[in-house]
Amino acid sequence: MTRTITRIFIAAWVAGAVLAYADEQRCNGSARDCEQQIRQFLGGKRFLGATIRDRNPGLVVTALTPGGPASRAGLRVGDRLITCNNRTLTSATPRDFKQLMADARESGKLRMIVWRRGRYELVDAKLEPYTKEQIEKIITAHLSQSHTSSAGAQR
Amino acid sequence: MFDAILAKLRIASRRGGQPDRVSILLPFLLIAVGLGVLAWRSYNLSVRAETGSKTLARQYAGYAAEITSSRVDAAVRAELTRVSEEWQQLERRLGEPNFKELSEWIAQHDWIVTAIYVPDYDPASSIYAAEHAPHSRNDLRLTREFYTPTGTIRYTYDPQRLLTQPTVLSAIRQNPISPSAHPSKGLGIEQQAKIAFVRGQAEGLSTLEDGFAAVSQLAPPVDTFGVRAVVLMEYIGGTGWQNQRLLSLLVSLLALVLLGIGALLAWRGMRKEAETMKLRGALIANVSHELRTPLSMIRLGAETLKRAKLKEKERLDIEDQILREVLLLSHLVENVLDVARIQNQSTRALAFTPVHPRDLIRNLLTTYESWIRSKGFTCSVQIDDTIGEQMWDRDSVSRALLNLIDNAIKYSADDRAIDVVLRQNDDYVIIEVKDHGIGISSSDLAKIFDPYYRAQFSDTITRRGAGLGLTLVQQILESHGGKVEVESAAGSGSTFRLLFPRDLGGEAAGIPALGAPREAF
Numbered sequence: 001m002t003r004t005i006t007r008i009f010i011a012a013w014v015a016g017a018v019l020a021y022a023d024e025q026r027c028n029g030s031a032r033d034c035e036q037q038i039r040q041f042l043g044g045k046r047f048l049g050a051t052i053r054d055r056n057p058g059l060v061v062t063a064l065t066p067g068g069p070a071s072r073a074g075l076r077v078g079d080r081l082i083t084c085n086n087r088t089l090t091s092a093t094p095r096d097f098k099q100l101m102a103d104a105r106e107s108g109k110l111r112m113i114v115w116r117r118g119r120y121e122l123v124d125a126k127l128e129p130y131t132k133e134q135i136e137k138i139i140t141a142h143l144s145q146s147h148t149s150s151a152g153a154q155r
Numbered sequence: 156m157f158d159a160i161l162a163k164l165r166i167a168s169r170r171g172g173q174p175d176r177v178s179i180l181l182p183f184l185l186i187a188v189g190l191g192v193l194a195w196r197s198y199n200l201s202v203r204a205e206t207g208s209k210t211l212a213r214q215y216a217g218y219a220a221e222i223t224s225s226r227v228d229a230a231v232r233a234e235l236t237r238v239s240e241e242w243q244q245l246e247r248r249l250g251e252p253n254f255k256e257l258s259e260w261i262a263q264h265d266w267i268v269t270a271i272y273v274p275d276y277d278p279a280s281s282i283y284a285a286e287h288a289p290h291s292r293n294d295l296r297l298t299r300e301f302y303t304p305t306g307t308i309r310y311t312y313d314p315q316r317l318l319t320q321p322t323v324l325s326a327i328r329q330n331p332i333s334p335s336a337h338p339s340k341g342l343g344i345e346q347q348a349k350i351a352f353v354r355g356q357a358e359g360l361s362t363l364e365d366g367f368a369a370v371s372q373l374a375p376p377v378d379t380f381g382v383r384a385v386v387l388m389e390y391i392g393g394t395g396w397q398n399q400r401l402l403s404l405l406v407s408l409l410a411l412v413l414l415g416i417g418a419l420l421a422w423r424g425m426r427k428e429a430e431t432m433k434l435r436g437a438l439i440a441n442v443s444h445e446l447r448t449p450l451s452m453i454r455l456g457a458e459t460l461k462r463a464k465l466k467e468k469e470r471l472d473i474e475d476q477i478l479r480e481v482l483l484l485s486h487l488v489e490n491v492l493d494v495a496r497i498q499n500q501s502t503r504a505l506a507f508t509p510v511h512p513r514d515l516i517r518n519l520l521t522t523y524e525s526w527i528r529s530k531g532f533t534c535s536v537q538i539d540d541t542i543g544e545q546m547w548d549r550d551s552v553s554r555a556l557l558n559l560i561d562n563a564i565k566y567s568a569d570d571r572a573i574d575v576v577l578r579q580n581d582d583y584v585i586i587e588v589k590d591h592g593i594g595i596s597s598s599d600l601a602k603i604f605d606p607y608y609r610a611q612f613s614d615t616i617t618r619r620g621a622g623l624g625l626t627l628v629q630q631i632l633e634s635h636g637g638k639v640e641v642e643s644a645a646g647s648g649s650t651f652r653l654l655f656p657r658d659l660g661g662e663a664a665g666i667p668a669l670g671a672p673r674e675a676f
Contacts, residue, residue, distance in 0.1 A: 051276040098302035
């Protein structure tokens, strides 16, 4: 009985090791390299905290990150984007809006006019860098997914 | 024209013939100038053809680089677009993309190194993936972003690997300019440009050792790279005997050689002419001297006859003297005239008549006996009586013999004896004149038959003579089909032999005239 349990344990350990090895092979930079790159990628003011969908034509806010820059600036779910930084968005795609966001990466200011319940509203949103917690979460997720065996040791 | 040149060449090459003219240079000069022009034209043509093909190759390289770089740019753009389209399809299908999909997407495009996906709604659920096994650790990494309806993808990629994608490579492998229907050999350039990527090279055209290379920069994002097109060129003039430049060089060399030959001939002619002029000057001096001496003698004799009352014996002596001098004078004048004829190549008909050599010699010696004796010479004659009549020109043979006797007297030493022998062998009738005089040195022996030539002695000027005697003798013998032989050494006397071919039954009809075309006879 104990022999069987030992065998199962050994088999599980081997399988785990193989899997861990295979997992580690997914991203073969060191964990620190990955972490640096992720931080570099996510640097800069680019977090709005709103999901914008194409309503064809026009863009509509469909979700907001609680406590994110957009909800704090007064953007609401269901708002239709009319202009942003002097650009008309009545027939734009989400890609155009993201390009606008990327263009405003330096200053971080987005001055938007939205259509809400039959009237226009002015919304001044400020883009923010991703928060530390968010970045940590991404790093942890990446490390746990592809650096499983060495993640704990490396950190 | 060719015949004329040949004739001139023949004249020029004949020793002792008509003096050469500088004009011999003219045909050579003409031909040389013609060849020179030909060579120059051929050289010019080859240079122009080469310049043309160079221009063509340069343009070809430039076009190839430009066209290919724009094609590559399009291919790169297409590849980037394709990548984002593929991701968006993936995203649409799956709704929520996760790490596995992102890894697969990277694996599909092996030029993407890392990628991070940030959803708009919840950045905290972003995913990051790096490539499975990087091919190389290249320092050059480019970053690119694209937006999907739900998020943003930002990825880094290796541009060098992007440029080796099949779609990009197919753009580079295409021949940018379709080969023309004409074979490329006539242009001397290769129709296929060699195209490759280069990194960090300035845009522009450069000249290679054997062709041209043009570099055209690619558009962003891969603007650190360029496309380099190399068009090779080979010399258009061909190789070996087809090489136009070699040919023109050879032709110009030929022209130079011809010009050299012409100049040589002209120089020889000029030298010979100058020599002849010098000799002719000497002749005039000689002849005037020769003419004056007998003339003054005749005048002296005639004046004496007229003024003084003389005894019969004295009168006869003076008459003899006058006659002698007149004979000498006429002999001299005849010589000069004959040589002038030789010089002018004019014809003079010879009168070949049956002559008995014995009678000829006897008559001559009788005529000039008093003259010979007056010089203090004795003449012994030895005649073979078996010799019959010969077809000779009496006058000219007499003159030849007389010239030899004259020479013997002129160049004599203390022993004043002359032997004249007439004999024959199987082929020739021979008249031999032998003296015991100063002889002829071997260096002079070869030249004594040249016109105006006189052997150099310390007292050449004081001795009479125009330097024409032996020339005349030789001409006369040649006209009889015979020849002159000399046997001599300095200080031991000379023997001149006149060899006439034996008359074997009236074959004299074939004997040519004096120094002239044979049919003139």
